[in-house]
Amino acid sequence: MQLGCDMIRPQLQLSCNILAPKPMLPEPALALSRPIELDNLTLGYDQHPAVHHLSLSIDPGSLLALVGPNGAGKSTLIKALAGQLRPLGGRLAGLERNRIAWLPQHSDLDRSFPITVRDMVALGLWHRVGALGRFSRAHHALCDEALDQVGLGGFERRGLDSLSGGQLQRALFARLILQDAPVVLLDEPFAAVDQRTTDDLLALLHRWQAQGRTVIVALHDLVQVRAHFPLTLLLARQCIAYGPTASVLTAEHWAQAHRLHEAFDDRAPPCPGVATSPWPPGREGPAHPVPAQHSQHPHPHSPRPAHPHPHRPTAEPAASA
Amino acid sequence: MHHPASIAPPLAHTTRSTRRGWLGLAGLSLALLAPSLQAQTTPPAAGPAVRAVASFSILGNLVRQVGGDRVAVDVLVGPGSDAHVFQPTPTQARQVSQAQVVFSNGLGFEGWMARLLKTAGYKGQQVVVTQGIQPLAAGEHAHGHGHSHGHSHGAPDPHAWQSVTHAMAYVGNIAKGLCTADAAGCDAYKANAAAYTEQLRALDAEIQAAWATIPAAQRKVITSHDAFGYYAKAYGVRFLAPQGLSTESEASARGVAQLVRQIRQENIQALFVESLSDPRLIEQIGRETGVRPSGELYADSLSDASGPAPTYLAMMRANTAALTQAVKGP
Amino acid sequence: MTAPVWSALGPDGLVFALLIQPFAEFGFMQRALAGCLALSVSAAPVGVFLMLRRMSLTGDAMAHAILPGAAIGYLIAGLSLTAMTIGGIVAGLAVAISSGLVARNTVLREDTSLAAFYLLSLALGVLIVSVRGNSVDLLHVLFGTVLALDDAALTLLVGIAGVTLVSLTLLYRPLVLECLDPGFLRSVSHWSPVAHFGFMALLVINLVAGFHALGTLMAVGLMVLPAATARLWVRRLGALLLLAVLLALAACLMGLLISYHADWPTGPTIVLSLGAAYLLSMLLAPRGLVRHQHPGSRHRVA
Numbered sequence: 001m002q003l004g005c006d007m008i009r010p011q012l013q014l015s016c017n018i019l020a021p022k023p024m025l026p027e028p029a030l031a032l033s034r035p036i037e038l039d040n041l042t043l044g045y046d047q048h049p050a051v052h053h054l055s056l057s058i059d060p061g062s063l064l065a066l067v068g069p070n071g072a073g074k075s076t077l078i079k080a081l082a083g084q085l086r087p088l089g090g091r092l093a094g095l096e097r098n099r100i101a102w103l104p105q106h107s108d109l110d111r112s113f114p115i116t117v118r119d120m121v122a123l124g125l126w127h128r129v130g131a132l133g134r135f136s137r138a139h140h141a142l143c144d145e146a147l148d149q150v151g152l153g154g155f156e157r158r159g160l161d162s163l164s165g166g167q168l169q170r171a172l173f174a175r176l177i178l179q180d181a182p183v184v185l186l187d188e189p190f191a192a193v194d195q196r197t198t199d200d201l202l203a204l205l206h207r208w209q210a211q212g213r214t215v216i217v218a219l220h221d222l223v224q225v226r227a228h229f230p231l232t233l234l235l236a237r238q239c240i241a242y243g244p245t246a247s248v249l250t251a252e253h254w255a256q257a258h259r260l261h262e263a264f265d266d267r268a269p270p271c272p273g274v275a276t277s278p279w280p281p282g283r284e285g286p287a288h289p290v291p292a293q294h295s296q297h298p299h300p301h302s303p304r305p306a307h308p309h310p311h312r313p314t315a316e317p318a319a320s321a
Numbered sequence: 322m323h324h325p326a327s328i329a330p331p332l333a334h335t336t337r338s339t340r341r342g343w344l345g346l347a348g349l350s351l352a353l354l355a356p357s358l359q360a361q362t363t364p365p366a367a368g369p370a371v372r373a374v375a376s377f378s379i380l381g382n383l384v385r386q387v388g389g390d391r392v393a394v395d396v397l398v399g400p401g402s403d404a405h406v407f408q409p410t411p412t413q414a415r416q417v418s419q420a421q422v423v424f425s426n427g428l429g430f431e432g433w434m435a436r437l438l439k440t441a442g443y444k445g446q447q448v449v450v451t452q453g454i455q456p457l458a459a460g461e462h463a464h465g466h467g468h469s470h471g472h473s474h475g476a477p478d479p480h481a482w483q484s485v486t487h488a489m490a491y492v493g494n495i496a497k498g499l500c501t502a503d504a505a506g507c508d509a510y511k512a513n514a515a516a517y518t519e520q521l522r523a524l525d526a527e528i529q530a531a532w533a534t535i536p537a538a539q540r541k542v543i544t545s546h547d548a549f550g551y552y553a554k555a556y557g558v559r560f561l562a563p564q565g566l567s568t569e570s571e572a573s574a575r576g577v578a579q580l581v582r583q584i585r586q587e588n589i590q591a592l593f594v595e596s597l598s599d600p601r602l603i604e605q606i607g608r609e610t611g612v613r614p615s616g617e618l619y620a621d622s623l624s625d626a627s628g629p630a631p632t633y634l635a636m637m638r639a640n641t642a643a644l645t646q647a648v649k650g651p
Numbered sequence: 652m653t654a655p656v657w658s659a660l661g662p663d664g665l666v667f668a669l670l671i672q673p674f675a676e677f678g679f680m681q682r683a684l685a686g687c688l689a690l691s692v693s694a695a696p697v698g699v700f701l702m703l704r705r706m707s708l709t710g711d712a713m714a715h716a717i718l719p720g721a722a723i724g725y726l727i728a729g730l731s732l733t734a735m736t737i738g739g740i741v742a743g744l745a746v747a748i749s750s751g752l753v754a755r756n757t758v759l760r761e762d763t764s765l766a767a768f769y770l771l772s773l774a775l776g777v778l779i780v781s782v783r784g785n786s787v788d789l790l791h792v793l794f795g796t797v798l799a800l801d802d803a804a805l806t807l808l809v810g811i812a813g814v815t816l817v818s819l820t821l822l823y824r825p826l827v828l829e830c831l832d833p834g835f836l837r838s839v840s841h842w843s844p845v846a847h848f849g850f851m852a853l854l855v856i857n858l859v860a861g862f863h864a865l866g867t868l869m870a871v872g873l874m875v876l877p878a879a880t881a882r883l884w885v886r887r888l889g890a891l892l893l894l895a896v897l898l899a900l901a902a903c904l905m906g907l908l909i910s911y912h913a914d915w916p917t918g919p920t921i922v923l924s925l926g927a928a929y930l931l932s933m934l935l936a937p938r939g940l941v942r943h944q945h946p947g948s949r950h951r952v953a
Contacts, residue, residue, distance in 0.1 A: 082838060102838050109832045113703060114888045123828055126839045131825050159886050179839070408781075574907060575914040577798050578677055601799040608801070609678045 031212035032060035032094065032182050036081070040090035043073065043080050049088065050076040052237045058216070060182070063209040065229035065245065066218040069257055072235045074218040075105055078187045081216065098127060101181040103172055105188045105218075111161055117171050118143050118156040124178030146174040151200055166197040173201055184208055186217040190224070202228050222249060369393035371503045374417050376425040376434060377404050378623040379482055380450065380491075382633045384424055386517045387495045391506045395420070397437075400625040404430060409437050417441040422502045424495065427451040430479035448498035450491040454481050457550050480548040480620065484555035485525040485637060489518050524634055528641050532556050539648055543584065543606070544593040548620035558644065561589070572602055584610045591647035593618045615647035673911045679798055680907065683917070686800045686808050687903035690865060690873055693812035694857050695895040696819055698874030700850060702882065703830045709765060710871040713858050716746040716769040718776030721863075726783060732803050736863055743855035746772050751847060797865045797907075797917050804863070811860040815853055822849050827888065865918065872922035873899050880929045883936035898928055 036058040043051040051073035058064060066074045079085040080092060082102035101124075122135060122143045129135060147153060150170040155163075163171060169189065176184060184205075190198045202224065208215050219225055225232060225245060232248040234240040236257035241248040371392045375381035381396035388394065395416040398404045417423060418441040425431050427449035438447070456477035481487040496514035500507040532540065540558045542549075549560045561580065583589070584606070592603065592612045607614050618640050619630045630636035674680045701707055720742025721735045728734035746768045753764040800808075819826070825846035828836040837843045861870025881894035906921030913920075933939040 084834075084838065098839065100838070104834060107832065108834050110703075110830060113827075113831045114882075114886050114891055115827070115831060116887065120831065123824075123832075123835070131840070131842050132821065175835075572796055572798050573914045573916045573920075574673070574680065574683070574798060574911040577679060578673065578911060581677060581679070601801065602796065604801060605679050605682075605799045 030180075030182055032214055034094050035059045036092075036094040036183070036214065038090070038092055041080070041087055041092055042089035043076050043085060044088050047088070049237065051080070051235070053090070054235075054239055055090075056233070056239060056242055058214065060214050061209065061212050062214050062216070062231050063205065063229055064214075064216045064231045064233060065225040066216060066233050066235060067220070067222065067225060067249075068235040068240070071237075072257070073237050074235055075187050077235065078102070078185050078216070078218055079104070081183075082185050095183060099181045100183045100185060101176045101179040102185045103176060103187065103189055105191070107172070109168075109172075111163075111168070113160060115160050116156065117152065117158050117160060117163065118147065120160055121146060121171055121174045121178060124175035124180075127179065127181075142178060143174075146177040147171075149177060149204065150174045151197075166193045169193045170197060170201070173204060177204075182213050184213055184215045186215070188218055188220065190219075190221070198224070225249065370506055371422060371499065372420045373422045373424060373499075373502075374420040376423075376431050377621070379621075379633055379636070380424055380426060382623060383450075383488070383491055384495055384499075386633075387492055387510055387514045388499055389509060389513050391503065391509060392499065398622065400623045400628075400631075402622060404621055405432075407431075407433055409433065409440075413437075414441045417443050420445060422446045422448060422498055424448045424450060424498065426479055426481075428456055428477045428479035428481065446498065446502050448494060450494045450498075451479070451481050451487075452494050454487050454490050456481065457554065459547075459550070478548075478550045481551050482633070483549055483552035483620075485521050485528065486555060487551060488633065489521050492518055492521065520634060524637055528556055528637065531641050531645050532558065535645060535648055541587060541589045542591040542593065542644055542648065543580070543589060543603075543612075544618055544620075549618075552640075577602070577606065581606060581609050584612065590650045591615055591644065593643070593647070616643045618643060669912070670908065673908065679800075680911065682800045682805060683797045683907055684904070686797055686805055686865065687907065687921070688900065689805070689808040689812040690857075690861055690870070691877075691899035691903055692896055693808075693815035694861060694870065694873040695877045695899040696892050697815060697850075697853055697857050698876075698878040699881070699888075699892050699895050700826060700830065701854065701874060702878040704850075706761070707875050707879075708762075709854070710858060710874050712765055712769040713743055713746065713855060714862060714871060715773040715776075717743040717772075717855070717859055717862070719772055719779055720745075720776075721859075722776050722779050726779070732807065732863065736807065736859055739859040739863065740856055742772060742776075743859060744852060747851035747855055748848060751851060755844075755847075797869065797921075807863070808860055811856050815857060818849060818853055822846055826850055869918045869921055872925055873903075876922070876925035876929055877902070880925070880932045883932045883938045898925070902928060 038054050038056050038058075041051065041054045042049050043054075050071075054077070066077065068074055076085065080087060081095060082100055082104075083095065083097050084102070118140075122139065124146070125135070125139055125142065129139065144156060147155060150173050152167060152170050152174065155167070155171070160168075160171075169192070173189075186205075189201065193201070205215055205217065205228070217229070219229075226249065229245055231243070232245040233242045234248050234253055234257055236259075240257050241250075241253045369390065369392055371388065372395075373384055373388065373392050374395045374397065375384050376396075377398040378396050378400045381394050384392065384394050395413075397409065397413055397416075398407050414437065417437060420443070422445065423438070423443065425434050425447065428451050456479075459476050459478045482491060492514050496510045499510045503510075537557060541561065542558060543561050547560070549558075552558065553560050561583065590612060592607050592610075592614050593616065603614060606612075619636045623632065623636055624630040629639045674684060698707075698710075701709065717739040720738035720740065722738070724731070724734035724736070724738025727738075746765070750761070750764040750768045753759055753768075754761045757764075759767075822845075825836065825840075825842040826849075829843060829846040829850075833843060836846070857874070858870055861873065877895040877898040878891070880898055881891050885891050885894055902924040903921055906924040907917065909915060909924070910917040910920045934941050936942065
């Protein structure tokens with residue numbers, strides 16, 4: 001029940017809803033039962049690695065920001081987590097294909113398709129109705145509720161082609177809400193969206209985390225990351241740093257990340273299969289003496305975030321190539 | 322015995338039987354090759370004296386009757402093919418270029434002939450067998466409605482051979498043409514022509530007799546091919562059709578409706594599916610009126626050798642029999 | 652109502668003479684209408700999805716692609732509905748599946764892969780027909796006319812309409828999602844290839860049924876034109892499907908009647924009726940050319 005919020009205009013309903021007690025959507029498992037494991041994962045296109053020998057573990061209920069320079073492999077990693085990309089090497093465990101909600105950076109949604117906002121959003125209920133099931137009244141109510149949550153309260157009957165960029169992004173978020181998945185993957189979701197929408201949607205992310213879902217978001221805006229994300233992975237084809245945001249987003253880490261060689265090299269030798277340093281061999285060596293801190297993370301075998309988890313042993317860093 | 326690796330043993334080491342075997346094989350090869358070698362030189366008196374090309378099967382049959390053994394005839398549009406949409410192959414272009422006489426019907430029947438002759442570089446004799454015949458206009462034969470045809474009204478109807486009298490004129494033109502091409506055989510040609518013309522006269526009388534027993538009002542036939550104008554005029558029969566001469570014009574609902582009405586009103590019994598055009602429309606009309614399709618008529622070509630109309634005489638007899646049978650009713 | 656109006660509606664009246672009498676008197680007109688009904692109900696919805704997937708030109712391409720199949724059927728069994736239909740369907744499906752596989756798994760997109768395969772298929776068909784030496788124009792023999800529908804052809808059309816309607820009902824949601832957001836469909840289910848290839852199969856059988864019974868012009872026309880016209884009027888998918896079917900039906904009826912009264916060939920007249928509706932819609936419809944340029948001055952408060 002939205003106590004007294006019914007009379008308030010849709011734009012304000014969102015902040016109202018944060019305060020009002022939200023009925024939980026009836027779903028058995030909002031949280032993953034075990035962590036997501038990346039084991040020596042290599043992802044790429046045409047034999048060139050976009051993500052190179054990544055090994056780490058993501059706990060259930062994390063709100064993780066994925067940052068890095070252009071070409072760092074963020075979208076590729078998100079795609080792989082979403083099950084849309086086959087690894088070139090290594091493995092990925094802990095994810096169930098149908099229980100992932102994924103919002104790609106460039107959706108191939110056809111905006112001119114003759115469909116209403118509600119019908120488009122309702123497709124997020126695929127996991128319940130499938131291809132042939134009927135939409136019941138309860139389902140319609142869920143759709144309307146999801147639209148309310150993203151501030152599109154009066155938009156049910158509007159055509160998809162009449163939405164602005166920000167409104168469309170909200171609608172896609174509403175669809176994600178309805179997907180009700182334990183894992184939510186977002187790739188640059190706020191790229192073309194105004195500040196107010198962004199704030200609203202960030203609040204939504206927090207709510208998801210509070211419900212126990214694992215939320216992984218690739219982002220550029222470090223201010224947002226520092227303000228909203230407790231956990232960050234800095235990626236520059238390899239893991240540069242992974243852990244609490246403050247300890248990851250440091251100047252030295254960024255310096256390392258920016259030394260990433262962005263372009264694919266057709267003359268690069270085949271990878272020997274062992275973790276290598278962030279710099280391609282024979283190219284530029286360190287311009288200055290390697291800082292002591294760096295020696296702890298030359299290889300992507302520092303999988304664990306800094307807080308202790310008793311049931312997982314820390315892996316030993318392997319010898320460098 | 323010979324070494325397994327060698328292809329043929331040197332002659333010095335063959336046994337007598339092996340040598341005979343090789344000689345036999347050589348002789349057999351020469352015997353097989355001889356006819357083709359012969360064909361490329363001037364043929365001796367025993368083989369055909371004249372190479373002729375006829376444009377379609379009916380004409381080919383007539384030319385063979387007049388020419389006899391002296392003339393080798395190649396037919397371009399074979400039995401069962403449609404002369405309206407014919408496309409010559411390279412083989413046929415070669416036959417034309419090697420021929421001494423080319424026989425064609427004329428009156429617009431072979432729209433592709435001029436181009437074929439030019440492509441083949443043919444400079445020899447051309448005989449148009451409808452020379453001297455008074456043609457009917459395409460719309461002139463009796464039929465029920467002013468429907469558009471493949472040929473425009475005013476263009477001549479080329480199917481002159483459907484009247485036996487005209488076929489006799491064809492034979493005359495063929496004989497003249499062959500005489501010009503091969504004067505040595507002219508007597509033979511004239512004799513063949515005369516004999517065949519007698520057969521044609523008998524045929525004509527036969528057809529007239531067959532129709533004489535049927536009252537004029539009953540002589541009405543439906544067929545999908547508008548090719549029987551000359552037959553209609555010569556023997557007093559009315560042919561009605563839903564579509565024009567070519568297979569390309571598409572039917573309109575009104576045309577079909579008028580025809581159905583006419584069949585019903587005039588109580589026509591005979592319905593024919595012509596072998597070259599879309600029979601489904603004919604069957605539909607048959608279903609509508611309760612008149613079953615009666616069989617096949619041969620309008621533009623003969624049937625193949627095993628069919629009921631392998632020659633012109635057989636074709637005319639078969640057509641007439643089918644028509645009279647259908648018209649007389651069940 | 653006044654007396655003249657009453658009499659116009661009665662059995663001797665003008666309305667009857669114009670609209671009812673041709674169908675009352677002639678069985679072939681009734682069959683033509685029944686065949687058009689079946690084809691409208693099945694081809695128009697397929698055409699709507701074709702348009703939404705931006706594949707409207709595919710219909711014409713597929714018409715050429717089915718030629719070798721139908722040609723082989725004709726050569727084996729003569730003018731047999733069964734043989735040519737099966738042959739055409741097999742050839743059409745082969746081209747559709749091959750081009751779909753290529754488009755989904757290589758760098759080539761749908762339009763290029765389809766163009767490549769249909770041209771191959773067409774050339775093969777022409778070769779088969781020429782080599783066999785029969786110079787009867789196979790295309791005209793293969794493709795019938797709506798006035799010549801026999802029982803077998805009607806059964807085929809009704810059967811295909813039934814299959815199409817059932818399939819579209821079952822495939823509706825995956826098909827919509829496949830057009831709307833294929834990435835999302837791929838991420839939530841395995842229905843994506845089923846939706847795609849199922850739709851291509853529906854396209855092929857509708858085209859083959861249409862060609863065989865009604866001719867090239869009509870079958871593709873009944874798919875593409877009603878969908879395009881309806882799109883100019885309505886915005887929702889359900890309404891789009893319904894309006895497309897109604898337009899197809901109306902055009903068939905009008906085309907048959909005009910062909911009857913004005914003595915015009917039936918197939919082209921039906922397609923021209925569809926075309927007239929399309930052009931009129933350009934002028935009058937809210938999304939047409941004219942209203943788009945001059946949207947009018949009135950607007951709401953919010």
